[in-house]
Amino acid sequence: MISYLIFAGTIAGFYSLLSLGLVTAWGQGGLVNLGLVGFVGLGAYTSALLSGAGYPIWIDWVAAAAVSAAVGVALCFVVRNLRGDYLAIVTLGFAEILRLAEMNEKWLTRGSDGISGIVAPFKTQLGDNFAEFYLVLTWVLVGLVAFVLNWLLRSPFGRALRAVRDDEQVAAVAGKSVLRLKLQAFGIGAALSGLGGALYAHFTSYIAPDVFITQLTIYIFLAVTVGGYTRLAGAVIGSLALVALLEATRFVAALVPGLDAVQIATIREFAIAVTLIVVMQLRPDGAFRMTNERSGLGASRPASDACYGKKAVLDDAT
Template sequence: MTSYLLFVATIAGVYALLGLGLVLIWGQTGLVNLGLAGFFALGAYASALLTKNLPIPIALGWLAAIALTALVGLALTWVTRSMRGDYLAIMTLSFAEVIRLVAVNEAWLTNSIDGISAIPAPLRAALGDQFNLFYFAMTWAVVGVAYLLVRRLIDAPFGRMLRAVRDDDQVAAVAGKAVLGFKVKAFMVGSALAGLAGALYAHFTAFIGPDLFTPLITIYIFLAVTAGGYTRPAGAIVGALFVNFLLEGTRFGADHISGLSGLQIASLREIVIAAALIALMHLRPQGLLPERVRHASLNRTRPNNESH
């Protein structure tokens, strides 16, 4: 039971990393990125292939995953620079599906639907039964560092500029700001976090395949960020824990229901999850942690030379 809980908590940490990237791209910059599963897959495959086939140290595999997904994020942002709203969402969703189809069809590289197994993990053999605890702690340490990074970016002038672009990019452009540059930087950082999440996932589960990177992953992350508060890094973490609790809690509840087929139980789980999220959005439309409105302070003191 302990190993299972550690496994679930580690996957929640992976989801939190994805959520932090989405907060920066969507919550702060206003870019609707439905391609999270694609960056997640890219990071997983890049690190798995490099560390298994070359081989190279796992840490270098993670760095390679970060670099690759950041560069792909740069390219995708440049290609879609004139798109916004629904068009951008469709384009990024198509990108994720292209990545999945490449993983299915390029068997020479990805082993197709059979996937890649026996992916090395740090200290797995040495730690034995303690590996899950070690990886849980390491994953959440990475989440903590990523949280501090995203929080610092948001609180800095860079973050204020991102919110200006989100609220009205034309006004920001008229003010002389490089709107495209800010969008590119935010998308690159968010994509890199998704790639790192994929790398952590691959080395934890020791197996990846195309079926693990469906659009459902993106939906879960959007639900998590929306539930937690899509503009705040803490909201991504709280939302990831909340959604994972729903997913696993309904799984346990379904085991005690008799007289239903596996398909019916799966459908019932999705209904319960949807109902819980709808109720949350009705009660807390801004999420569990709504955006903090920053008010400019007014200096009410009069200058010394002001005439009376």
């Protein structure tokens, strides 16, 4: 039982990294990235391939984040004039392109067979204590990332980014580079997705294209929605709640008599969909409501805060 809880806690740490990246790009920058899972896979394969070539693991992780960030920035630049649903559709298609490339470029990724035997840090030396070590390592990284993002989003960069989300024209008039801010936000989100994918690859020691499916993106959006899509704390709390929900439905569905494995899996997905609908109806801002920020989900706030983002950019433009 302890081993199971450690595994679930580690997965929650991976989800937290992805959620923090989504909060930055979507909650703070207004960039809806439905291709999140594509960057997770890109980071995982980058790290796995470099590890197989003999590079140190820390270099693999840095490279995974850097490659994912570079590809994310390039994608954001190409679709720089798209917002909302159009951006979501394009990023979703891009993630599917990456998955198909991973599936078909067998000379590099081994196709559907995947890459196995990925080296994990200190696994041989730690033996049975490896899982505990990786749990702590993952959450230390989550803490560091959350600390840096909290500082960054409270800085003039964060205020300008929120103003771009609320009104691009006002931000541009104030002298801010709208395109640069979008590229930076999207790049940060992609980098954290790539880092999360790299951590997952070295934890499980196996990756394949079937691991990186759109369902993972839905999970992360659910986690961020539950926690509060503009709040860093909400990303972490929402990820923990998501893992708890996923594992709870596993046990509850198994208690229903006469169901086979496929039916149990279907009930779990149905429960997740219902949870998302209920959360969106009852608490659209999530567990952590926004402070002095406009809600993209229709939440109300005091009229005195209506121009918060615009005022912040104007103040910082001098």
